[in-house]
Amino acid sequence: MLMTSSTLPTRERIIRAAGKLFHGEGIRAVSVDAVAEKAGVTKRTLYYHFRSKDDLIAAYLDTRDQPNLALFQRWFAETEGDVADKVASLFSNLARAARHPEWKGCGFLRTSVELVNLPGHPAITIGRAHKKRVEDWLFSAFTEAGVGENALQLARQVILLLDGSFAVVLLHRDPSYMEAAADAASRLIRTALPGSAAIDRLPVPDYL
Amino acid sequence: MLMTSSTLPTRERIIRAAGKLFHGEGIRAVSVDAVAEKAGVTKRTLYYHFRSKDDLIAAYLDTRDQPNLALFQRWFAETEGDVADKVASLFSNLARAARHPEWKGCGFLRTSVELVNLPGHPAITIGRAHKKRVEDWLFSAFTEAGVGENALQLARQVILLLDGSFAVVLLHRDPSYMEAAADAASRLIRTALPGSAAIDRLPVPDYL
DNA sequence: TCGTGTATATTCACTGGTCAGTATACATCA
DNA sequence: TGATGTATACTGACCAGTGAATATACACGA
Numbered sequence: 250m251l252m253t254s255s256t257l258p259t260r261e262r263i264i265r266a267a268g269k270l271f272h273g274e275g276i277r278a279v280s281v282d283a284v285a286e287k288a289g290v291t292k293r294t295l296y297y298h299f300r301s302k303d304d305l306i307a308a309y310l311d312t313r314d315q316p317n318l319a320l321f322q323r324w325f326a327e328t329e330g331d332v333a334d335k336v337a338s339l340f341s342n343l344a345r346a347a348r349h350p351e352w353k354g355c356g357f358l359r360t361s362v363e364l365v366n367l368p369g370h371p372a373i374t375i376g377r378a379h380k381k382r383v384e385d386w387l388f389s390a391f392t393e394a395g396v397g398e399n400a401l402q403l404a405r406q407v408i409l410l411l412d413g414s415f416a417v418v419l420l421h422r423d424p425s426y427m428e429a430a431a432d433a434a435s436r437l438i439r440t441a442l443p444g445s446a447a448i449d450r451l452p453v454p455d456y457l
Numbered sequence: 458m459l460m461t462s463s464t465l466p467t468r469e470r471i472i473r474a475a476g477k478l479f480h481g482e483g484i485r486a487v488s489v490d491a492v493a494e495k496a497g498v499t500k501r502t503l504y505y506h507f508r509s510k511d512d513l514i515a516a517y518l519d520t521r522d523q524p525n526l527a528l529f530q531r532w533f534a535e536t537e538g539d540v541a542d543k544v545a546s547l548f549s550n551l552a553r554a555a556r557h558p559e560w561k562g563c564g565f566l567r568t569s570v571e572l573v574n575l576p577g578h579p580a581i582t583i584g585r586a587h588k589k590r591v592e593d594w595l596f597s598a599f600t601e602a603g604v605g606e607n608a609l610q611l612a613r614q615v616i617l618l619l620d621g622s623f624a625v626v627l628l629h630r631d632p633s634y635m636e637a638a639a640d641a642a643s644r645l646i647r648t649a650l651p652g653s654a655a656i657d658r659l660p661v662p663d664y665l
Numbered sequence: 666t667c668g669t670g671t672a673t674a675t676t677c678a679c680t681g682g683t684c685a686g687t688a689t690a691c692a693t694c695a
Numbered sequence: 696t697g698a699t700g701t702a703t704a705c706t707g708a709c710c711a712g713t714g715a716a717t718a719t720a721c722a723c724g725a
Contacts, residue, residue: 259674274574277485280710293713294675302711353573361628362570365561366482376628405637406618412628413621420569420584420620429613436648437641467700488684501687502701510685 260298263288267309272356276306276363306360307371313356314379321383325390332394333435333442336387336407340431343414347424354419358412384408391438399441410434468506471496475517480564484514484571514568515579521564522587529591533598539650540602541643544595544615548639551622555632562627566620592616599646607649618642 257265266288270279281302285292299305321339328338346352353359357376364370384404391400410430417426465473474496478487489510493500507513529547536546554560561567565584572578592612599608618638625634 275571277571278574281712282710291676292711293677296712297674354570358624358628359570359573361624362562362567363483363485365567365627366486373628380625380628402637402640405634406641409618409621409625409634409638409641410614411621412624413617413619416566416569416620416624417588417617419573420566420581420588426613426617429610430617432610433614433617433641433645436645440644440648489686490684499702500685501703504686505700 259288259290259294263290263295263298263305264308264312267305268312271306271309272353272359273351276360281305303370303372306364307375310356310360310372310375310379314375314382317379318382318386322386331439331442332390332396333438335390336438337431337435339411340414340427340434343411344418344424344427344431347418347427355412355415358415359419380408380412383411391441394438395443396438396441403438403441406437407434467496467498467502471498471503471506471513472516472520475513476520479514479517480561480567481559484568489513511578511580514572515583518564518568518580518583518587522583522590525587526590526594530594539647540598540604541646541650543598544646545639545643547619548622548635548642551619552626552632552635552639555626555635563620563623566623567627588616588620591619599649602646603651604646604649611646611649614645615642 263284267279267284270284270287281295282292284305285295288295295305299308324339324342325335328335357379360372361376364373367373387404387407388400391403396403410433414427414430418424471492475487475492478492478495489503490500492513493503496503503513507516532547532550533543536543565587568580569584572581575581595612595615596608599611604611618641622635622638626632
């Protein structure tokens with residue numbers, strides 16, 4: 250593997266090029282030749298490092314898993330307030346990202362759509378695992394916040410709102426939907442919180 | 458146009474074949490030849506009725522707009538209870554549909570993903586219009602139910618949960634997410650309803 | 666230190682196949 | 696006879712994947 254200190258390993262360069270093109274244009278719209286050219290490599294070299302285009306797709310998605318989750322966790326940790334505020338901030342940060350004209354939605358969801366006729370495709374497994382990891386992380390956060398047995402249902406509902414945001418904003422190109430999602434998520438969480446605002450702001454009846 | 462009483466007009470046959478194939482396999486995965494063959498027509502005939510594959514895609518989506526909305530409206534109308542129950546029934550009906558192994562999610566969302574690199578494509582405009590029609594219909598329903606100025610926000614939130622359901626269930630193939638969406642939607646609606654259950658079920662304090 | 670073998674890494678040129686779209690001609694019917 | 700509709704057969708582009716040869720790096724024995 251010939252390279253200077255300033256160049257990435259070939260395999261990394263290919264994955265990076267694939268990531269930009271697949272995410273930017275769509276998996277099926279991008280040819281292996283285009284990826285190879287963008288990576289500055291011949292197609293044959295690409296096929297030395299990856300068995301097939303499907304392999305490359307899976308490798309590309311795999312590299313997105315950890316950073317994506319880490320970004321969510323960072324947004325969550327950096328936000329002041331209770332767990333509802335922290336979750337709401339996920340959506341406002343997403344809205345900020347979605348305002349960028351190059352924003353193209355969620356690569357995992359988009360891949361599952363593009364490969365809908367190949368149910369066993371490894372990339373779909375990777376997408377499922379990623380979404381599950383986000384859901385599990387939310388579940389822990391809700392459990393720690395003391396929502397009790399609602400944690401699982403809440404985690405799923407936030408996932409639904411997140412992925413709904415991706416889908417709706419990709420279609421309408423209107424990130425303000427994400428603010429509506431933030432509002433929905435924090436309302437749902439708050440009514441499950443021990444010191445539930447929706448209920449506790451009501452006067453407590455005398456006989457309690 | 459040669460045909461007997463039992464055959465559809467050629468154009469309709471083509472659109473119907475395109476619908477089955479595009480929805481079943483994905484737009485980019487299906488060739489014009491495949492559509493023509495399924496319609497029992499030569500490709501040249503197909504190109505007589507449609508200027509291009511893009512034209513055919515748009516025509517296919519167009520035929521799904523009205524029936525899709527009508528189905529939602531039927532499910533809504535056939536459900537007993539308040540508006541929250543009626544909306545919840547949309548999700549449980551969707552879950553029932555999604556349990557069918559041939560279920561493939563929402564054609565409008567999937568098209569917007571497959572054509573993400575062609576922002577001005579007519580099919581995307583059709584998809585936007587469809588989603589907007591559903592949202593507007595929900596808005597009217599919420600307004601009539603007396604949620605006041607919350608109607609717009611609620612309609613958007615239900616859309617987010619609907620499209621989130623499509624995306625998540627397509628990925629995980631687990632329709633039970635739709636029950637979580639139903640729960641979220643009806644909670645959100647109920648807290649906005651004049652006789653809000655979340656608040657009114659609490660005992661009324663003596664001094665009110 | 667000089668070969669020499671071997672695994673890694675890369676290139677050029679190619680194949681077989683598919684795809685969207687078309688040129689041309691034939692048929693049917695008002 | 697002219698508009699509508701359908702068929703056969705084709706074009707040119709593209710695409711995933713491959714064959715065969717070459718270059719580099721390094722290990723090890725003489």
